[in-house]
Amino acid sequence: MNEFDLIKRYFQSGGLTSPVADGVELGIGDDCALLYPSVDRLLAVSLDTLVADVHFPAQADPALIGERALRVNLSDLAACGAKPRWFTLALTLPEMNKGWLAGFSQGLLRVAREYDIHLVGGDTTKGPLSISVQVHGEVEPKLALRRDKASAGELIYVSGTLGDAAAAVRRFQGELQTDEEAAIYFTDRFYRPTPRVHEAQILAPLVTAAIDISDGLLADLGHICERSEIGATVDLDRLPLSPSLIRSFDEKEAVQLAASGGDDYELCMFVPQTAQAQFEDAAAKLGMPVSLVGSSSSLHNGVKALFRGEPAELDSTGYQHF
Amino acid sequence: MNEFDLIKRYFQSGGLTSPVADGVELGIGDDCALLYPSVDRLLAVSLDTLVADVHFPAQADPALIGERALRVNLSDLAACGAKPRWFTLALTLPEMNKGWLAGFSQGLLRVAREYDIHLVGGDTTKGPLSISVQVHGEVEPKLALRRDKASAGELIYVSGTLGDAAAAVRRFQGELQTDEEAAIYFTDRFYRPTPRVHEAQILAPLVTAAIDISDGLLADLGHICERSEIGATVDLDRLPLSPSLIRSFDEKEAVQLAASGGDDYELCMFVPQTAQAQFEDAAAKLGMPVSLVGSSSSLHNGVKALFRGEPAELDSTGYQHF
Structure with missing residues (x-):
């Protein structure tokens, strides 16, 4: 299974993304995601990396790692009073482990559904386990915290x-x-x-x-x-x-x-x-x-x-x- | 030197960011960056990670690593026909090495100036060397490639x-x-x-x-x-x-x-x-x-x-x- 099949199987087909997701002209599968920001809103963005054995134990349940990765980034949107819209994911993995990916994507999915935020793009890479998530939200300029x-x-x-x-x-x-x-x-x-x-x-x-x-x-x-x-x-x-x-x-x-x-x-x-x-x-x-x-x-x-x-x-x- | 001083010294003061950068309400130093997207443009975003010894030799000149990290991400904007606006940077480093950071930020800066793109936020983390960059560009909907x-x-x-x-x-x-x-x-x-x-x-x-x-x-x-x-x-x-x-x-x-x-x-x-x-x-x-x-x-x-x-x-x- 190569990088493209992997993305399809665990992140595109799993329900994390939706072709009808609000404000998404083009999601996963192209060089960029193409998004429609709302008029009269500030775009709030935050990028955070979670590194194995620094931010979570490497051996932790992958579903919990997925939950934490998205939750801590959503918290940055909360701190600005922004409404979650889209996120991107850069996943670095030591090896292609199907069980791990299935668990991780399920964890992400639970949180994405709860907070109504959609995966629109990202990257998978071979290397020491780490996860970068960028969240994108929107907020009225006067109400930005x-x-x-x-x-x-x-x-x-x-x-x-x-x-x-x-x-x-x-x-x-x-x-x-x-x-x-x-x-x-x-x-x-x-x-x-x-x-x-x-x-x-x-x-x-x-x-x-x-x-x-x-x-x-x-x-x-x-x-x-x-x-x-x-x-x-x-x-x-x-x-x-x-x-x-x-x-x-x-x-x-x-x-x-x-x-x-x-x-x-x-x-x-x-x-x-x-x-x-x-x-x-x-x-x-x-x-x-x-x-x-x-x-x-x-x-x-x-x-x-x-x-x-x-x-x-x-x-x-x-x-x-x- | 802690994480906050580090960000200030190498990324905030170095000219990579500018308080008057176009479309930036709030840049580095808050939970989120707050940006003004242009009306009638699609927002094009792409997130890529470069891992040491996978995407570049770990011992490479840090200025060249900085150049490459931003250039390969700008290329994703090119592939969509988008105009570069802003980028975020998540930097994972095994140790706080001032010489490395000075070189890396100089490399980033050269490219950021050449392509008129502004650093608006990010994250620094301790761990195996890797660099995640998300670029944000804009494109007329009809002209998106x-x-x-x-x-x-x-x-x-x-x-x-x-x-x-x-x-x-x-x-x-x-x-x-x-x-x-x-x-x-x-x-x-x-x-x-x-x-x-x-x-x-x-x-x-x-x-x-x-x-x-x-x-x-x-x-x-x-x-x-x-x-x-x-x-x-x-x-x-x-x-x-x-x-x-x-x-x-x-x-x-x-x-x-x-x-x-x-x-x-x-x-x-x-x-x-x-x-x-x-x-x-x-x-x-x-x-x-x-x-x-x-x-x-x-x-x-x-x-x-x-x-x-x-x-x-x-x-x-x-x-x-x-």
């Missing part, structure tokens, strides 16, 4: 719970013994994070700046502070922790994972105080838990973390590749 | 010369001894192919179907035949060969490389007989050599190669990864 529009005196919210994916990584590395329910929950949070795509589009009018939490809350908040030229204070006591996290770690470790762990792909959002009630109501209607974890200030001095009212010392300020 | 619009009775042209990049690969693998001039020429053709971006936009109204020659002429012609449901006959005697190729190989080997070698990134174009004179004139005005190498037929039986009027036996029908 960015990192550089936060102001002093705003409230800082995060969605969901934090630290769960970092707990999964600890477990993969053999550094965590926990009960089966927590183990399953952490693993699911790592491979199947919930990109807040729909919620971000609804909440965008009430949010001044946003980022998805991939590097760790404090590090990602730091990106917003730097780009918006503000400071931020976070009350670590307020970080939303899952029951599994609370059960599996002592308090200090749990807070550390939630503050710095990364990989949760929840949203961190800045909300003006005047919009607080409306924001919380809208989030509740969407069924998305949000927690008020801090506030911004005019001091351009980075991110301060408080624990029980005292400045907190943390081991790290986020996940970094280099 | 595709693989599926060729008809029977058309003339098949190729640009430039063929087989030179394959000769370079032979040399990298220690299988070719040649004179210094030829060695330099082949190496340049491999690392610095000439994406026919401008020429394709001008010639598009006279061309029914096109593909860039990455897998080898016969294999790439096969893709057009399959998608357009036609057959093609190629006169191998007519394949355009460079003086270096002729000097370095016996005739049969030279023709074999030109027919099946791949990696030249020249264009293969289908032209109606009624447009022949106009096409040749327009190509001459552009200073782009074109060679008539065959014709299409209604027999949906793939690609036939003739050598001195007899059916030719070739060792392979193109480069394939798997």
